Amino acid sequence: xxxxxxxxxxxxxxxxxxxxxxxxxxxxxxxxxxxxxxxxxxxxxxxxxxxxxxxxxxxxxxxxxxxxxxxxxxxxxxxxxxxxxxxxxxxxxxxxxxxxxxxxxxxxxxxxxxxxxxxxxxxxxxxxxxxxxxxxxxxxxxxxxxxxxxxxxxxxxxxxxxxxxxxxxxxxxxxxxxxxxxxxxxxxxxxxxxxxxxxxxxxxxxxxxxxxxxxxxxxxxxxxxxxxxxxxxxxxxxxxxxxxxxxxx
Amino acid sequence: xxxxxxxxxxxxxxxxxxxxxxxxxxxxxxxxxxxxxxxxxxxxxxxxxxxxxxxxxxxxxxxxxxxxxxxxxxxxxxxxxxxxxxxxxxxxxxxxxxxxxxxxxxxxxxxxxxxxxxxxxxxxxxxxxxxxxxxxxxxxxxxxxxxxxxxxxxxxxxxxxxxxxxxxxxxxxxxxxxxxxxxxxxxxxxxxxxxxxxxxxxxxxxxxxxxxxxxxxxxxxxxxxxxxxxxxxxxxxxxxxxxxxxxxxxxxxxxxxxxxxxxxxxxxxxxxxxxxxxxxxxxxxxxxxxxxxxxxxxxxxxxxxxxxxxxxxxxxxxxxxxxxxxxxxxxxxxxxxxxxxxxxxxxxxxxxx
Numbered sequence: 151x152x153x154x155x156x157x158x159x160x161x162x163x164x165x166x167x168x169x170x171x172x173x174x175x176x177x178x179x180x181x182x183x184x185x186x187x188x189x190x191x192x193x194x195x196x197x198x199x200x201x202x203x204x205x206x207x208x209x210x211x212x213x214x215x216x217x218x219x220x221x222x223x224x225x226x227x228x229x230x231x232x233x234x235x236x237x238x239x240x241x242x243x244x245x246x247x248x249x250x251x252x253x254x255x256x257x258x259x260x261x262x263x264x265x266x267x268x269x270x271x272x273x274x275x276x277x278x279x280x281x282x283x284x285x286x287x288x289x290x291x292x293x294x295x296x297x298x299x300x301x302x303x304x305x306x307x308x309x310x311x312x313x314x315x316x317x318x319x320x321x322x323x324x325x326x327x328x329x330x331x332x333x334x335x336x337x338x339x340x341x342x343x344x345x346x347x348x349x350x351x352x353x354x355x356x357x358x359x360x361x362x363x364x365x366x367x368x369x370x371x372x373x374x375x376x377x378x379x380x381x382x383x384x385x386x387x388x389x390x391x392x393x394x395x396x397x398x399x
Numbered sequence: 400x401x402x403x404x405x406x407x408x409x410x411x412x413x414x415x416x417x418x419x420x421x422x423x424x425x426x427x428x429x430x431x432x433x434x435x436x437x438x439x440x441x442x443x444x445x446x447x448x449x450x451x452x453x454x455x456x457x458x459x460x461x462x463x464x465x466x467x468x469x470x471x472x473x474x475x476x477x478x479x480x481x482x483x484x485x486x487x488x489x490x491x492x493x494x495x496x497x498x499x500x501x502x503x504x505x506x507x508x509x510x511x512x513x514x515x516x517x518x519x520x521x522x523x524x525x526x527x528x529x530x531x532x533x534x535x536x537x538x539x540x541x542x543x544x545x546x547x548x549x550x551x552x553x554x555x556x557x558x559x560x561x562x563x564x565x566x567x568x569x570x571x572x573x574x575x576x577x578x579x580x581x582x583x584x585x586x587x588x589x590x591x592x593x594x595x596x597x598x599x600x601x602x603x604x605x606x607x608x609x610x611x612x613x614x615x616x617x618x619x620x621x622x623x624x625x626x627x628x629x630x631x632x633x634x635x636x637x638x639x640x641x642x643x644x645x646x647x648x649x650x651x652x653x654x655x656x657x658x659x660x661x662x663x664x665x666x667x668x669x670x671x672x673x674x675x676x677x678x679x680x681x682x683x684x685x686x687x688x689x690x691x692x693x694x695x696x697x698x699x700x701x702x703x704x705x706x707x708x709x710x711x712x713x714x715x716x717x718x719x720x721x722x723x724x725x726x727x728x729x730x731x732x733x734x735x736x737x738x739x740x741x742x743x744x745x746x747x748x749x750x751x752x
Contacts, residue, residue, distance in 0.1 A: 238417055
């Protein structure tokens with residue numbers, strides 16, 4: 151598996167297939183039992199944590215601080231990787247944090263406490279914080295899972311903008327096939343910890359693959375207005391073979 | 400419009416943490432210094448301050464000076480030192496275990512320190528490393544042993560402590576160490592037992608500057624380490640994986656934090672005995688005032704912890720004067736209900752996750 155710089159790569163797979171584990175491996179939070187992971191030419195294991203944090207950022211599925219921070223404090227935590235041992239954030243760090251809040255539409259939440267935010271707001275603050283880390287690689291674990299329809303589209307739009315304007319390389323896991331089809335350059339389909347297929351959405355997002363991956367019959371069509379492939383799940387696969395629909399006699 | 404936005408821009412240009420650190424250090428610092436200066440004036444015997452500070456009167460003839468400098472000031476200073484160490488250790492344990500009910504006392508770390516000190520005193524061993532004396536070192540070893548057990552429990556249960564497990568572990572450790580302390584007392588002579596019973600209740604009647612000076616190096620090391628750890632603690636509150644992804648070597652940070660927190664606990668217990676509840680009341684109140692950023696919270700809680708224990712000690716010296724109560728009774732009367740209220744308001748299954 152290779153992630154080219156500037157790409158948006160989506161990881162698809164059923165629950166328990168190893169999406170989150172793969173992201174944590176890529177982030178260097180987990181160590182691989184076998185095999186190696188390289189960032190540019192460096193083995194991830196040989197890079198100190200602090201150096202790694204200036205190269206890649208991670209947006210977890212959910213964030214639960216045990217004690218409450220304000221949104222600005224949360225976003226500024228993304229700057230820690232760039233500070234010396236006893237150094238405090240300076241005006242430049244504040245400027246970067248405000249930019250990231252601007253980009254994620256969280257500027258107005260600056261003084262709010264994180265616990266008081268909605269799921270969608272928390273997700274965007276988490277993205278802002280990772281953004282403040284100013285890395286060229288960002289890993290996102292199900293960035294659209296806790297969002298309603300509008301925020302899903304907004305996050306998709308935000309990620310695409312980050313990718314185009316800042317040249318950020320994004321690796322994300324998701325259950326939302328349409329979300330993946332709309333923004334990803336390349337998809338990685340994994341099942342039970344091994345790769346089923348990988349390549350551009352047009353090549354790998356097929357009815358056969360979706361059946362193999364999720365056990366679901368689905369129609370995959372190019373949607374003229376959306377401008378990308380769309381997946382419409384029809385029914386769990388295998389049902390029609392075992393018991394024909396009752397109304398057919 | 401122009402003036403306002405320019406003013407806003409100026410205020411906004413500096414990250415709030417700098418302003419808040421300065422404001423917190425100043426306000427809590429002034430409070431702590433005022434407490435240290437005023438508390439020795441209060442007591443069962445009224446004293447004349449001007450006479451106490453008058454250098455023209457020989458010290459041996461100056462009763463006011465003797466009361467001020469020998470009877471009261473060491474006691475107030477030890478209250479300041481012990482209070483700030485216990486409060487700071489409480490903040491660190493709470494961030495490490497991601498739980499506001501974690502304190503040196505509730506985790507059994509104070510009891511471990513007390514056992515260490517008791518062992519050294521009862522067995523009459525003496526050893527020293529540089530300026531560090533026997534009793535502080537022994538109680539550091541005791542608290543370190545207790546912390547190791549807590550650490551093993553916390554890491555063995557993958558996702559950290561639930562509140563239930565943490566409280567049960569604390570109760571068990573406390574009972575275990577207390578039994579061993581009783582066992583030691585059983586062999587001690589009567590007068591020694593009387594003294595240690597008072598000390599075990601949490602007593603600041605140090606009667607000299609010796610114990611303070613002996614504990615000071617340990618506390619100084621702990622405080623510098625806390626300052627260095629503050630940012631890592633902020634991230635550990637989010638969870639180990641997020642801390643890791645933001646550049647913290649989590650395992651190393653956790654180990655350093657556990658050791659330095661037991662250093663502070665051991666030093667505090669060697670001076671004042673296992674005084675309870677300072678590590679929970681003070682961090683909670685200060686967090687409400689200054690928020691959870693540990694670069695503001697840690698210095699604020701340390702300074703306010705000192706002030707808080709000076710005030711408690713003042714109560715214990717005056718409430719039944721001329722009788723002087725062990726200060727641990729006062730902190731327990733305040734802290735016990737506070738702890739229960741915190742436990743109830745968080746819900747039984749609440750954990751830091």
